């Protein structure tokens with residue numbers, strides 16, 4: 001590869017970035033970084049009807065959150081700008097003129113109603129070499145008539161004049177040669193006078209050429225457009241520097257039956273957007289960020305949807321992904337969206353976080369649950385977090401697992417009470433309070449043997465005593481090692497909880 005690698009992610013700001021689009025951006029980024037190339041973010045906003053305010057900011061924010069760095073773009077600047085298509089009208093106008101002058105495109109005046117009528121008249125009507133002579137365009141009308149219509153301000157479009165009967169070959173790095181005959185293509189609209197804007201096809205090709213894009217890496221849904229793009233490169237005389245194509249496999253529903261949709265996420269309870277999306281006056285869609293996913297986990301999870309490193313590594317940092325990434329290990333068939341795997345990645349990444357960082361993430365959750373984090377030291381919160389993190393999938397799960405470190409129980413699990421609390425228990429707990437009160441060293445290591453020896457010397461049932469003890473302190477018979485809990489809570493709090501339990505727990 002002697003050409004500098006330059007790739008682009010080219011979303012249209014028509015709504016929140018779908019998770020499939022995020023994966024496309026990620027693969028572009030990994031490929032660019034791997035080859036020391038450039039990553040361009042181009043905003044393709046030529047479809048004025050589908051423009052959604054806020055979508056561009058959303059795209060920027062999502063990519064930044066995930067650590068997908070952009071080298072050239074609207075915010076970043078760069079030598080090939082502007083990077084927003086609506087700011088490149090002059091460039092497109094000039095290129096439309098180039099095609100018109102070369103006879104590779106023509107002007108068409110057919111109104112929507114006229115086109116509709118034709119469709120009613122001719123089954124499977126297609127605007128192409130077989131029909132264009134019977135339509136109202138610069139090929140069928142006299143030159144003066146064309147001029148007159150334009151001077152009068154008639155609306156028109158510019159169509160690509162596709163020669164029929166040519167084999168068009170798309171070279172896809174993933175799929176090999178994809179061949180189709182140009183006769184199946186219609187004369188695509190390249191430009192509309194009504195809004196003085198090009199269509200996606202023209203703008204996309206012109207920009208890829210001018211921005212010296214070396215590889216077009218995009219979703220499979222764009223494969224049908226690729227033959228037209230190949231023909232456009234030819235028409236401009238740019239075939240020698242045309243980019244290589246990679247059309248990535250679709251993201252499929254978790255059961256593999258069809259394309260992943262927002263409805264699947266709603267139905268099965270997982271987000272299909274990186275960040276929460278608040279449409280104007282519409283329903284909020286959930287995002288990975290707000291659902292408690294770590295960006296590193298999302299990146300790792302997405303990277304493996306359609307690609308593998310060629311060995312069985314699963315947990316990979318961005319740097320490792322960059323090092324290992326290649327299209328040789330991309331699959332051609334769709335990738336099932338296994339959201340349980342996404343949860344698993346998040347669990348794994350949470351385990352890797354230092355307790356201090358996890359504790360910082362936990363603070364807002366504490367606050368949301370009515371606990372003032374400032375009432376506890378950072379060390380205390382970190383220690384509590386560290387003890388329970390093995391059981392969590394999301395930061396918010398920490399509350400369920402660790403709430404007793406921050407609030408004495410005000411209710412006791414009835415099943416555990418039934419099983420572990422008998423008539424004798426209050427008396428035994430009273431003795432336990434004395435044993436604990438007499439201790440100088442309340443650390444887990446020191447307290448455990450003392451309590452266990454006392455239980456043995458009295459001939460009490462170990463499980464019953466320890467579980468009743470736990471019930472008073474935690475509120476249920478679950479949680480980390482008992483003496484680790486009491487060490488962190490401290491002697492006074494532990495004893496006060498046992499006493500409160502004795503007063504409040506009433507066996508049936």
Ligand code: GLU
Pocket residue numbers: 009010011012044200204217218219222
């Ligand atoms: N604007 C197109 C999109 O929204 C870009 C497709 C391409 O990458 O060529 O995905």
